[in-house]
Amino acid sequence: MAYRERWQAEIAELQAILSGFDLKEERKWGKPCYTLDGKNVVIIQDFKEYCALGFFQGALLKDPKKLLVQLGQVQAGRVMKFTGVEEIAAKTSTIKAYLREAMAAAKAELKVETKPRELPVPDELKDKFRKDPKFKRAFEALTPGRQRGYLFHFTGAKQSATRTARIERAMPAIFEGRGFQERR
Known part of the structure; x- marks a missing residue:
């Protein structure tokens, strides 16, 4: 189930912030995804308990405020979770700083070095x-x-x-x- 209706105001607020950047908005996986020179940089996601700004190469970001969360066993991606418009408004300057860093990483074609995950054979x-x-x-x-x-x-x-x-x-x-x- 999509929770887009529940997080409509928060998604609109994030889209407004992202519109100030030289990123192209596309629909990927049914979500607003922002690319730079054809590379995925960030995606807006809606979940049951929160909405999130997902950074595809988030592991490369410095994250001085400790806002990025690793979901599951992904190696590169990180998300910034939000539960209200007020929270997004309070963190706008931080969001912009993280976006600038993510865009710089994309321009430099930096990639997270992924380690092959060997699962044990039972x-x-x-x-x-x-x-x-x-x-x-x-x-x-x-x-x-x-x-x-x-x-x-x-x-x-x-x-x-x-x-x-x-x-x-x-x-x-x-x-x-x-x-x-x-x-x-």
């Missing part, structure tokens, strides 16, 4: 591979992103029985070459 999956070589080949034929999605799902279970059950349920989709989140 013992239950290794056992299944030993017992069923066709299944192992089908899993290895998946794209790295699809493999990672399944590994994340499998390793998220605390108990061995749950991991085994998840693997069993996922087998038909893996044989069809589908990712964990893909529907038929």
Whole structure:
């Protein structure tokens, strides 16, 4: 569900701030996304509890005010959360400073050095591979992103029985070459 209606005033306030910069507004992922020379710089996002200004290369920013938050396991992106227009108004000069820094990083083509994230292969999956070589080949034929999605799902279970059950349920989709989140 989009929470755009709830955060309409806050989104408008952020858009007004961003309009003062030499950024191009585009719609990406259904959200206002701002680019510089074709590179994503910042996006306005709406969530249930807050709206946010998401900096695509936020890990490069100095963040002296400690306003940037890392969501999930992303390596480069950082968000600045807001819960009211007053909060945005009070932080306008800081938002602008962060935007200038993000734009300078984009112009300099700076990138966050990402580390490959190796997810452990659970013992239950290794056992299944030993017992069923066709299944192992089908899993290895998946794209790295699809493999990672399944590994994340499998390793998220605390108990061995749950991991085994998840693997069993996922087998038909893996044989069809589908990712964990893909529907038929």
